[in-house]
Amino acid sequence: MDKEVLRELRAISGAAYVLDSEMERYAYSYDSTPLYRAMPDVVIQPAEVKEIAAILKVASRHRIPIVSRGSGTNLSGGTVPLEGGIVLHMSRMHQLKEIDTDNLTATFESGLITADLHREVEAVGLFYPPDPGSLRVSTMGGNVAECAGGMRGLKYGVTKDYVMGIQAVLPDGSIVSFGGKNAKDVAGYDITRLLVGSEGTLAVITEITAKLLPLPETKRTIIAFYREMVDAAKAVSAMIAARIIPASLEFLDQKTMKVVEAYTPLGLPLDMAAMLLIQQDGPASQVEQDVERILSLCKTSGAVQVDVAKDDEEGEKLMSARRNALSALARVKPTTILEDATVPRSRLAQMVTEINRIADHYGVDICTFGHAGDGNLHPTCLTDERDTEEIERVEQAFAEIFHAAIRLGGTVTGEHGVGIAKAKYLDLKIGEAGMELMKRVKAAFDPHGIMNPGKMFAKDARRRVVIQTHEHVHGN
Amino acid sequence: MNTSMETKQIDPFLSIEREKKSASHAVTFDLDELMNCMRCGFCLPSCPTYRETGKEMFSPRGRIALMKGMATGNTSLLSDEFAQNMYMCLGCRACETACPAGVHYGRLVEGARDVIEAHKRKEAAASDQPLTLTRKERIIRDIVYKKLFLYPKRIDRMGKGLWWMQALGLQTFADRTGLMHILPKPLANMQKAVPKVASPRRRKARQPLVTSKRGVSRGRVGFFTGCVMDVLFFETNEKTARVLSKVGYDVVFVKEQACCGALHAHSGESYGAIALAKQNIEAFERANVDFIVNNAGGCGASLREYAHWLQDDPNYGERAKAFVAKVRDISEFLAPIDDLPFQGTLDATVTFQDSCHLRHGQGIYRQPRALLERIPGITLVELPHADSCCGSAGIYNITNFDRSMRILDDKMIEVKATKASYIVTANPGCLVQMRQGVVRAGLQGQVEAVHIIDLLDRVL
Numbered sequence A: 001m002d003k004e005v006l007r008e009l010r011a012i013s014g015a016a017y018v019l020d021s022e023m024e025r026y027a028y029s030y031d032s033t034p035l036y037r038a039m040p041d042v043v044i045q046p047a048e049v050k051e052i053a054a055i056l057k058v059a060s061r062h063r064i065p066i067v068s069r070g071s072g073t074n075l076s077g078g079t080v081p082l083e084g085g086i087v088l089h090m091s092r093m094h095q096l097k098e099i100d101t102d103n104l105t106a107t108f109e110s111g112l113i114t115a116d117l118h119r120e121v122e123a124v125g126l127f128y129p130p131d132p133g134s135l136r137v138s139t140m141g142g143n144v145a146e147c148a149g150g151m152r153g154l155k156y157g158v159t160k161d162y163v164m165g166i167q168a169v170l171p172d173g174s175i176v177s178f179g180g181k182n183a184k185d186v187a188g189y190d191i192t193r194l195l196v197g198s199e200g201t202l203a204v205i206t207e208i209t210a211k212l213l214p215l216p217e218t219k220r221t222i223i224a225f226y227r228e229m230v231d232a233a234k235a236v237s238a239m240i241a242a243r244i245i246p247a248s249l250e251f252l253d254q255k256t257m258k259v260v261e262a263y264t265p266l267g268l269p270l271d272m273a274a275m276l277l278i279q280q281d282g283p284a285s286q287v288e289q290d291v292e293r294i295l296s297l298c299k300t301s302g303a304v305q306v307d308v309a310k311d312d313e314e315g316e317k318l319m320s321a322r323r324n325a326l327s328a329l330a331r332v333k334p335t336t337i338l339e340d341a342t343v344p345r346s347r348l349a350q351m352v353t354e355i356n357r358i359a360d361h362y363g364v365d366i367c368t369f370g371h372a373g374d375g376n377l378h379p380t381c382l383t384d385e386r387d388t389e390e391i392e393r394v395e396q397a398f399a400e401i402f403h404a405a406i407r408l409g410g411t412v413t414g415e416h417g418v419g420i421a422k423a424k425y426l427d428l429k430i431g432e433a434g435m436e437l438m439k440r441v442k443a444a445f446d447p448h449g450i451m452n453p454g455k456m457f458a459k460d461a462r463r464r465v466v467i468q469t470h471e472h473v474h475g476n
Numbered sequence B: 001m002n003t004s005m006e007t008k009q010i011d012p013f014l015s016i017e018r019e020k021k022s023a024s025h026a027v028t029f030d031l032d033e034l035m036n037c038m039r040c041g042f043c044l045p046s047c048p049t050y051r052e053t054g055k056e057m058f059s060p061r062g063r064i065a066l067m068k069g070m071a072t073g074n075t076s077l078l079s080d081e082f083a084q085n086m087y088m089c090l091g092c093r094a095c096e097t098a099c100p101a102g103v104h105y106g107r108l109v110e111g112a113r114d115v116i117e118a119h120k121r122k123e124a125a126a127s128d129q130p131l132t133l134t135r136k137e138r139i140i141r142d143i144v145y146k147k148l149f150l151y152p153k154r155i156d157r158m159g160k161g162l163w164w165m166q167a168l169g170l171q172t173f174a175d176r177t178g179l180m181h182i183l184p185k186p187l188a189n190m191q192k193a194v195p196k197v198a199s200p201r202r203r204k205a206r207q208p209l210v211t212s213k214r215g216v217s218r219g220r221v222g223f224f225t226g227c228v229m230d231v232l233f234f235e236t237n238e239k240t241a242r243v244l245s246k247v248g249y250d251v252v253f254v255k256e257q258a259c260c261g262a263l264h265a266h267s268g269e270s271y272g273a274i275a276l277a278k279q280n281i282e283a284f285e286r287a288n289v290d291f292i293v294n295n296a297g298g299c300g301a302s303l304r305e306y307a308h309w310l311q312d313d314p315n316y317g318e319r320a321k322a323f324v325a326k327v328r329d330i331s332e333f334l335a336p337i338d339d340l341p342f343q344g345t346l347d348a349t350v351t352f353q354d355s356c357h358l359r360h361g362q363g364i365y366r367q368p369r370a371l372l373e374r375i376p377g378i379t380l381v382e383l384p385h386a387d388s389c390c391g392s393a394g395i396y397n398i399t400n401f402d403r404s405m406r407i408l409d410d411k412m413i414e415v416k417a418t419k420a421s422y423i424v425t426a427n428p429g430c431l432v433q434m435r436q437g438v439v440r441a442g443l444q445g446q447v448e449a450v451h452i453i454d455l456l457d458r459v460l
């Protein structure tokens, strides 16, 4: 990077927070997404919104790419600086500014860790429901920029259902605010919602106001085992048809159960094809009622075994089967590729069958688990990135899985975002006219194309050479 | 110090290993283990250096990525900056506990330090330039790894020296006259926290075998005394043997045991660690014991690594496994015993600071708490962030003094808030550090830092 520009950046943020040694840049060349890596030119850790505005002015003037980064836990390559440029690491902007107990809102800087928000609001009897598996690490800015989901999505929705207001910096350095504490607000286009899930391609999110709920009184956990995936899917449909919406409705297939059991023995019956984990929360009497009905629905839909956790501790232990799924899978092989195909929940069984067929066809190892209630599946491939021939087959298998999801009325990503990983599948979902509109929206925000270039829109991606030849690049 | 001097130096049981190493330069990264990291970042919030700096390269994921980069051919990453980073890591292994993928980070960072040290030796040999260590670092490393810890006798002599110094009041003298200002600051500070060393006479009077005080012996315990522990905490070791005998075991102070090798392994001196491991395996084999009990989390974690260090050794591989199967931490050993013969009570509030190498290295944290709670009269208050490193971390409080003290001072604020009158530890390094913390926080007289055995000995 140009010496003069670096000097300017140091003057804005202070030398201690402008990192440009090889080691420092290398540490920001990746995120949680397997296989992708590219070097930034410089990393900056800004302390406040004004700094970001000043940095973006410099970047705009010199057409330097800007990649916003929370904790780098996304699974779509969202923070890999494909075209180099500046990585803005938000770790210093983590202040929780206010919990408004009258309006039930929280306002905070975007670098706040999700779990810290949970802890603070729960301490005053309030509740911020979105709970991505990565919540102890991920930032709220990253959650908003990816519209993160989680295990409570079925009943409580996902991040977009809780974002009421956003302050952001546009590429030209102007600071804008949309939405706020008003429960109702139709003043103009809903830019707040547009920025949710924008993956750093439109603006840098600096402050967020989120909606809070009262903390539910109790929760109960149920576990059900099935010999046929179809029966498990039937149970899901039966519950919804009976107008019961559990807080969580998760599932694991047989392969995943085996791996989880090997990692932490929970006594899962491994001859079963699938298990459902169901958690309901709310007022005690309501929860009791729901639990009874869920139990009987599970049985009538063909569950071979159904158990209710006797207390919260046991419930947590059962839920850990689901929470540990990815971790356990990750231990099996060097490279774990977690995908995110999603279908309407009525198509769940069909989709799982398709995934298994495709995995067999390409001779790759895929375990599936996910949010059954949302139809959000995580087919997870266990492989080794050093085996380029196998990786090739993995690519083909996933391409076919995404096509299958679309055929079944689904989408290519339920919660992990497009980033680089899904960019070439996006048009499958939204079509050509849709792509055109999205590009025009992008251009309106970012005329010089400096905001997280190479993400979301594959065709325009001028791919920077990924610095290591052995690290395989999607789409190459 | 340059390499030509180094290779000439005659070293009783290390020369063979040393030559092998320098001949092949075969010190490399363990790529398979590096590949196990899936970059999920779950370790980030548990890492003290990431929490303090907020910078990815000072996180476990960052360090692993850098190692992996190097291991796969990005050799230009091997720089002074990288070396500093690897030594800035506390080696506390909190990241291992947090890691869902089961990455053995401790081994990886030891491997990285080996690579760094091998590289320094190689560079020095090639250029005939002095090694790129700071003078202070060089002096400390040289004393610690080459001159002292490989030789049990020397440690013993150091013990005597310390006793004389204390006996003659030199420490107070040094304190009062300001001699302390001349010593390097970390050493001067440590000095204040060092306990009273046992007299040479007392040390000589040790019984090599302490028999069961409970009638029939329940088994034969070989006691791993630890080298530093046995000098600085001689009395704690005596108490450990006493407690074991009261519980019903015969205790042998195994002769010819050596340092566990932890300091070497953590500092890129693995050749030394392996030699020490072999010596210990032999010594405990000869002693013919049922268990190998230790009271130092750091040593214990390292003893349990012997099977890994020696896995490819045709001669020692199996013997190392048998050795490891007998290793127990004292809390781990005592906690399952139902009929601990408590005699007295302790009416006090205590709090417990985990030893990183006990908790994150050996997964032992319930046992010491359970033991404390069984002491009649005691109230155990959980210390917030007890599982987070106190900053002692081997010789980190000497090599990274300022950062170590920042971590310690934060810890003491939490200790104070528990209103405990004892801060209980399970490792000598932590104990020295906590004593230093008590002094720094001005809590003398209010809070006493002790080893868990100190308390158990009072009530058993």
Ligand SMILES: Cc1cc2nc3c(=O)[nH]c(=O)nc-3n(C[C@H](O)[C@H](O)[C@H](O)COP(=O)(O)OP(=O)(O)OC[C@H]3O[C@@H](n4cnc5c(N)ncnc54)[C@H](O)[C@@H]3O)c2cc1C
Residues within 6 Å of the ligand: A031, A032, A067, A068, A069, A070, A071, A072, A073, A074, A075, A078, A079, A090, A110, A111, A131, A132, A133, A134, A137, A138, A139, A140, A141, A142, A143, A144, A145, A146, A147, A148, A149, A150, A151, A199, A200, A201, A203, A204, A205, A206, A326, A415, A416, A452, B039, B040, B041
């Ligand atoms: C083990 C594991 C489990 C996971 N489980 C889930 C899950 O259950 N549900 C789920 O939805 N996701 C999950 N994820 C994915 C990931 O954690 C989420 O996408 C999370 O929201 C990312 O947060 P982050 O702070 O790490 O963001 P990053 O990865 O740093 O960034 C993500 C994207 O947001 C952009 N961004 C970040 N901060 C800002 C900002 N301030 N302004 C503008 N753009 C910004 C980045 O440019 C990037 O495009 C999981 C990931 C892992 C590794």
Ligand code: SF4
Residues within 6 Å of the ligand: B046, B047, B048, B049, B050, B059, B060, B063, B088, B089, B090, B091, B092, B093, B094, B095, B096, B105
């Ligand atoms: S050992 Fe401790 S300091 Fe080192 S990376 Fe792991 S958590 Fe961080």
Ligand code: SF4
Residues within 6 Å of the ligand: B036, B037, B038, B039, B040, B041, B042, B043, B044, B060, B061, B064, B095, B098, B099, B100, B101, B102, B103, B105
């Ligand atoms: S938690 Fe484990 S797998 Fe995840 S980034 Fe850290 S070391 Fe790697």
